[in-house]
Amino acid sequence: NAGVIQTPRHKVTGKGQEATLWCEPISGHSAVFWYRQTIVQGLEFLTYFRNQAPIDDSGMPKERFSAQMPNQSHSTLKIQSTQPQDSAVYLCASTISAEQFFGPGTRLTVL
Amino acid sequence: AQSVTQPDARVTVSEGASLQLRCKYSYSGTPYLFWYVQYQRQGLQLLLKYYSGDPVVQGVNGFEAEFSKSDSSFHLRKASVHWSDSAVYFCAASRTGGYKVVFGSGTRLLVSP
Numbered sequence: 001n002a003g004v005i006q007t008p009r010h011k012v013t014g015k016g017q018e019a020t021l022w023c024e025p026i027s028g029h030s031a032v033f034w035y036r037q038t039i040v041q042g043l044e045f046l047t048y049f050r051n052q053a054p055i056d057d058s059g060m061p062k063e064r065f066s067a068q069m070p071n072q073s074h075s076t077l078k079i080q081s082t083q084p085q086d087s088a089v090y091l092c093a094s095t096i097s098a099e100q101f102f103g104p105g106t107r108l109t110v111l
Numbered sequence: 112a113q114s115v116t117q118p119d120a121r122v123t124v125s126e127g128a129s130l131q132l133r134c135k136y137s138y139s140g141t142p143y144l145f146w147y148v149q150y151q152r153q154g155l156q157l158l159l160k161y162y163s164g165d166p167v168v169q170g171v172n173g174f175e176a177e178f179s180k181s182d183s184s185f186h187l188r189k190a191s192v193h194w195s196d197s198a199v200y201f202c203a204a205s206r207t208g209g210y211k212v213v214f215g216s217g218t219r220l221l222v223s224p
Binding site for chain 2: 101102
């Protein structure tokens with residue numbers, strides 16, 4: 001069991017460019033969560049899927065951010081027209097119950 | 112609203128000393144409760160969890176936590192800390208049977224030699 005896999009581990013984009021972050025949940029886990037972590041805001045919930053269906057996206061910024069889970073083996077978080085304030089570590093977690101298993105995160109830096 | 116509060120942003124203890132990190136929750140009923148640890152530049156790892164039963168739960172690396180319904184608390188303890196315990200610790204809660212977890216703001220622990 002490789003755990004939750006997130007790629008890339010680090011991504012640097014220019015202001016206005018698009019960034020796509022990938023998450024591969026643990027096989028058999030039915031729910032996938034996305035979080036954003038910064039020094040200032042701490043750990044923020046963004047969105048989650050259960051059985052590939054979007055359940056709660058209340059934490060997603062309404063503009064520029066979108067998430068998908070096209071199949072049970074991966075989810076993507078896309079940020080269009082990235083801004084410096086989007087710089088953060090984006091964490092993905094998967095679960096089959098309440099206990100969440102986290103990936104190592106993708107560190108996004110927007111110049 | 113459901114919430115988890117960690118009142119101490121930073122805690123410094125000497126190596127070998129005992130530790131308590133505080134956590135208070137606000138939930139209707141009794142939630143599932145968790146402590147996670149995050150080492151530098153890594154994801155969160157589960158230390159321990161409480162679902163029901165014995166209010167004192169044991170976790171990895173000598174950590175334990177005690178659930179108190181009357182106090183709405185779930186404090187984390189360790190009898191003797193090691194320098195490698197330096198990390199950020201998150202308390203978290205979820206509704207019984209639910210998937211979504213609410214995290215506290217975290218407590219950064221520094222263990223000094």
